[in-house]
């Protein structure tokens with residue numbers, strides 16, 4: 001049987017077609033109507049198996065949102081009247097570097113672009129690939145250079161994030177524990193005491209389509225909104241933001257993805273015969289080295305850390321496995337992460353990988369990035385495991401992800417024990433990752 005006859009190929013292609021808005025794919029109808037940065041990257045990785053030109057368009061359409069200083073925003077908003085409120089909430093135009101012909105958010109997302117460009121290129125002939133890489137190279141260089149300029153102001157190696165949404169794992173325990181510990185503004189604490197959840201629910205849009213227990217908790221959402229308003233007040237200017245010591249964390253997942261993206265950038269540039277700036281290369285090496293500062297010998301794990309104090313934020317989450325994806329850690333440290341993947345009290349569930357280890361107090365079976373299984377994070381971990389030679393573990397994640405969608409369809413996330421579908425239905429990156437997984441599985445044989 002050809003892969004194209006597999007029901008997953010057919011059904012997942014349908015999901016991507018339904019969410020196709022022409023030059024980009026919305027993550028899900030109604031709940032996520034705009035273009036998101038890392039979504040489009042994961043989507044292109046799946047789309048390349050269906051239509052390589054459409055996969056290229058998915059990525060080139062991100063270019064219109066890039067800021068003049070190189071920043072790639074997490075969201076590029078749709079133009080129609082009904083979406084004006086969201087763009088007005090962000091007001092990207094307050095910053096002089098915002099693009100001239102697109103309305104965007106004022107924050108970024110994990111730099112998956114190099115990986116997506118590279119994967120799409122892998123399915124091309126060498127001459128085609130060179131042309132493709134040449135087209136995308138300046139965008140990736142400018143993006144990575146911006147990350148160093150704006151997000152590593154002390155040239156320490158790691159890049160910082162200023163909003164939980166920048167990590168893509170919105171309510172992950174790392175960020176929520178910091179919100180609770182330090183940043184919950186007094187007005188939100190007041191509302192919490194008054195117990196006005198019911199009233200807030202009336203104005204909240206995401207819970208109109210998804211049960212409230214599957215989304216970010218009400219007061220966490222308010223705190224994220226408050227953080228966004230504070231960033232807007234500073235016109236998304238990093239100097240002003242850091243002067244006022246707003247929320248800033250060197251997020252583990254983000255930095256691991258950045259390290260991998262840097263090594264792919266070197267590859268892409270070499271294929272084009274372009275020599276990268278030596279200062280940029282030095283900074284890339286420093287980032288990979290600095291990742292080791294996030295290792296905690298007491299618990300044998302990597303964590304995110306506070307940008308200002310350098311305190312490790314020791315709340316475990318799936319981010320702790322992403323140093324495998326970075327690909328620069330030692331074999332010994334990789335082995336200790338693999339132990340957790342195999343451990344039935346951490347990540348080894350019937351439908352792995354839970355986004356929070358099941359033994360953690362933070363683990364919630366239904367709640368967004370605080371427990372359920374997501375296919376994009378499975379893709380990242382499986383990719384890392386393969387590169388460290390853990391084929392059995394990688395194949396296990398791939399096979400069980402395939403089993404998951406065969407059983408439950410293409411939801412945004414899933415219960416890690418029962419495979420119960422959670423979040424939005426017909427979610428684009430779930431479909432895209434499922435397609436890529438069936439191709440990977442066919443190569444295992």
Ligand code: 2M8
Nearest residue numbers: 027032036038039074165168169170
């Ligand atoms: C979720 O994030 C958005 C905000 O950016 C939201 O909560 O509304 C996250 O899962 C994020 O990773 C994803 O890119 C986005 C769209 O799928 O949704």
